[in-house]
Amino acid sequence: MDQNSTLNTLIQLSYSELSDSERVKAISEIQNSEDLQDQLGQILEMKALLDQEMHTPNPTSIQIILEESQKNELETY
């Protein structure tokens, strides 16, 4: 497996996008390679950083949507 393909597999593994058989194969390879363990660690580290960037909409926005839904309800029925 070339380097790019390996990294693609690790990224897909980190996002739970591998099939069962691919996942088992990838985990087995990772367990036997310190290099792959480091690379997976780096991917997970970046993902953890991205998780810190999360924003919440203003409650008014949600209120507007809910009111629109009720308005729509009246128009529909």
Added chain:
Amino acid sequence: MKEQISDKALIKQYIQGNEACLEMLINKHKNKVFTTIYLIVNDRYIAEDLFQETFIKVIKTFKSGKYNEEGKFLPWVVRIARNLAIDHFRKSKRMPTITSQDGEDIFRTFEVAEDNREQSYIRNQKESTIRNIINMLPEEQKQVLVLRHYGDMSFKEIAELTNVSINTALGRMRYALNNMRKIITEKSISLQ
């Protein structure tokens, strides 16, 4: 333990007239949808407008009976949001740029009460730093990263949406993660 109701069940009940299910559905996904939009448009006010427009479109689709329940809900909503963001930029004839004064402080005041000011300041600084790093990425890499990480779209779905192969989408994500690491190292950014 609190059991989470599936999107499918919430949508079904909402279509049958249970308005509370819409609120539950929005609350379940609001942060991911909003963060995706915010990272695309880089303006909190525009993001709020597009967030509202997105869910109003979702409501109309539900009520018209056109919703295809085979697909996953969140990636479908994110696709709508992305299309609305593209329309927005087309109408305003500009592409997203990095902005520093986007009204964030005003909205942040809602969150300050939740913890003390110092903690809030540190958290905001950290979020802002990560957002700036994401915004330094080439647009194609940023797009894949945002749609995959915040929009919950699979690489296959992103590939279809952006008309590239799955390997290209994965390659862009690979470069995005590598470039993020490089930016952090080169600029000696501390995210501890």
